[in-house]
Amino acid sequence: MIKYLSPLLVFIVLAGFLAKGLYLNPKEIPSPLIGKKIPDFKLSGLSKESPLVFSDDLLGEPFIINVFASWCGPCLDEHPILIELADTKAIHVFGLNYKDNSSNALNWLEKHGNPYQSIGVDPKGVVAIDFGVYGVPETFLIDSDGFIRFKHVGPLNRETINEIFKILEELPK
Numbered sequence: 336m337i338k339y340l341s342p343l344l345v346f347i348v349l350a351g352f353l354a355k356g357l358y359l360n361p362k363e364i365p366s367p368l369i370g371k372k373i374p375d376f377k378l379s380g381l382s383k384e385s386p387l388v389f390s391d392d393l394l395g396e397p398f399i400i401n402v403f404a405s406w407c408g409p410c411l412d413e414h415p416i417l418i419e420l421a422d423t424k425a426i427h428v429f430g431l432n433y434k435d436n437s438s439n440a441l442n443w444l445e446k447h448g449n450p451y452q453s454i455g456v457d458p459k460g461v462v463a464i465d466f467g468v469y470g471v472p473e474t475f476l477i478d479s480d481g482f483i484r485f486k487h488v489g490p491l492n493r494e495t496i497n498e499i500f501k502i503l504e505e506l507p508k
Contacts, residue, residue: 368483373400373475374465378455381432381440388429388455390481397484397503398427400475401451401491402463404435405443407471413490414447420496421450426503430454433463433471478506 378388401417403410421428430451432440437456444451457463466475469488476485476499485502487495 368467369486371483373477373481373483374462376455376462376465378431378457378462381430381437381444381454381456385453388453393427393429393477394479394481396427396479397506398429398477399499400429400431400466400477402431402433402466402468402471402473404433404471405439406435409490410472411447413472413492414450416491416493416496417450418448421452425500427452431463431466432456433468434458434460476502 373390376388376390380386380388399420417428420426428450430453432454434457440454440456444454455462460468466473467486472490474487474491474495475483478484484506485499487499
């Protein structure tokens, strides 16, 4: 009898795991860095106005790190939202230019607008790896003490921006 029930029990357990998987959001990639301090970094700046970008220079108030590249199609899709966000001056937006040619990135920003207060160049993706970046675009909300509070994989949209502002309101002042 047990010999016949074992396959049935295994099937029920597997079916349970598969059923649970149907209700998960495939765009939600949990980050083990949520609640942890951002990695220390020192990057060359994309423009001559900001020759070096240090992680410590960004601290003091909440900010967003947006990982982008000129060769990234979805980055262009989210770009108008970043421009709008920067225009509100509600939060600083820092760009992390990922595995890109600097002159291509500068031309791309000149053509489409620059929402970033400063931009660090990560030509080999080393800093992006430290942040757990899977690809571009990805966006992180960092609190004033340098702790990661939110991560979004893929292009930003209004719903995501609203979620970021909701988290910002909950942060201690």
